[in-house]
Amino acid sequence: MIKVEHVSKKFKHTQALKDVSLEVKQGEIVSLIGPSGSGKSTLLRCIHGLEVPESGKIYLEGELMDRHDPVKYRAQRNKMGFVFQHFNLFPNMTVLQNCTLAPIQVLNQSESEAEATAMRYLNRVGLAEKRDEYPNKLSGGQKQRVAIARALCMSPEIMLFDEPTSALDPEMIKEVLDVMGDLAKEGMTMIVVTHEMGFAHKVGNRVVFLDQGVIMEDAPSEQFFTDPQSERAKDFLSKVLYE
Numbered sequence: 753m754i755k756v757e758h759v760s761k762k763f764k765h766t767q768a769l770k771d772v773s774l775e776v777k778q779g780e781i782v783s784l785i786g787p788s789g790s791g792k793s794t795l796l797r798c799i800h801g802l803e804v805p806e807s808g809k810i811y812l813e814g815e816l817m818d819r820h821d822p823v824k825y826r827a828q829r830n831k832m833g834f835v836f837q838h839f840n841l842f843p844n845m846t847v848l849q850n851c852t853l854a855p856i857q858v859l860n861q862s863e864s865e866a867e868a869t870a871m872r873y874l875n876r877v878g879l880a881e882k883r884d885e886y887p888n889k890l891s892g893g894q895k896q897r898v899a900i901a902r903a904l905c906m907s908p909e910i911m912l913f914d915e916p917t918s919a920l921d922p923e924m925i926k927e928v929l930d931v932m933g934d935l936a937k938e939g940m941t942m943i944v945v946t947h948e949m950g951f952a953h954k955v956g957n958r959v960v961f962l963d964q965g966v967i968m969e970d971a972p973s974e975q976f977f978t979d980p981q982s983e984r985a986k987d988f989l990s991k992v993l994y995e
C-alpha cells in the first residue's frame with residue numbers, strides 16, 4: 753500500500769529523518785511512536801507530501817509519488833486522508849461545508865452527492881445533528897471527529913493521523929480513539945503518530961519505534977509492548993508507561 757524507501761529529511765541543522773524505509777500493507781494499523789523530536793510527524797508528513805524529503809522515494813500502491821507529475825501526484829495524495837493534531841477545520845464554514853468542500857471541488861461530486869456522503873460519515877462519528885454548526889461551537893473532541901469525517905468523505909485508501917488526541921482534554925480523548933478504533937475494525941489502513949500507548953497496544957497491530965530520525969524497532973504491537981528489543985525502546989516504554 754505504502755512504501756517508504758531510504759527517506760531522509762533535514763531542517764536547517766536538524767536531521768529529522770535518516771534513511772528511513774518502511775512498508776505498510778493494506779489493513780495494517782501502524783503506530784509511529786518514539787520520544788519527542790524523533791521524527792514521527794516528519795515521516796508522516798513526508799508520506800503525505802506535506803514535507804519534501806531530500807532523498808528517498810515514496811510509493812503508493814506500487815506507484816512512485818513524483819512531484820514532477822503533478823496531476824498524478826495530486827490524485828495519489830487525494831487517496832490519503834490526513835488528520836492533524838489541531839483539526840485544521842475551516843472556521844468560516846459549517847460542519848457540513850467542511851465535509852463537502854473537497855469532494856465537490858476536487859472530486860467534482862454534485863452538492864447532493866457530497867452532502868449525502870458527508871451525512872453518512874457525520875452519522876458514523878455521531879455528529880449528524882451538528883451539520884449546520886460552525887467549528888467554534890464544537891468541543892475539541894467534536895472538532896476532531898468532524899476532521900475524521902471530512903477526511904473519510906474523500907474515500908481515502910489510507911488514513912494518516914498526526915497526534916490526533918494530543919490537543920484534547922482527557923475526557924475527549926476516548927471519543928476520538930473510539931472512532932479510530934471503529935475505523936480500524938472496518939479494515940481501514942492507518943498510520944498513527946501517537947502518544948496513546950493503550951491505542952498503540954490494543955488497536956494498532958504494529959509499532960514502528962523511531963528515535964533520532966531512525967527506525968529502531970518495527971514489530972507487532974503485542975511483541976513490542978511485552979518484549980521490546982532495543983534498549984532505547986525499553987527505556988522509552990519504562991518512562992511512558994510508568995510515569
Ligand SMILES: Nc1ncnc2c1ncn2[C@@H]1O[C@H](COP(=O)(O)OP(=O)(O)OP(=O)(O)O)[C@@H](O)[C@H]1O
Nearest residue numbers: 763764766768786787788789790791792793794795
Ligand atoms: N518545520 C520545521 N523546521 C525546523 N525543524 C523542524 C521542523 N519540523 C520538525 N523539525 C525538527 O525535526 C525534528 C523531528 O521533528 P518531528 O516533529 O518530526 O518529531 P516528533 O517525533 O513528531 O516529535 P513530537 O512527538 O514532539 O511531536 C525535531 O528536532 C524538530 O525540532
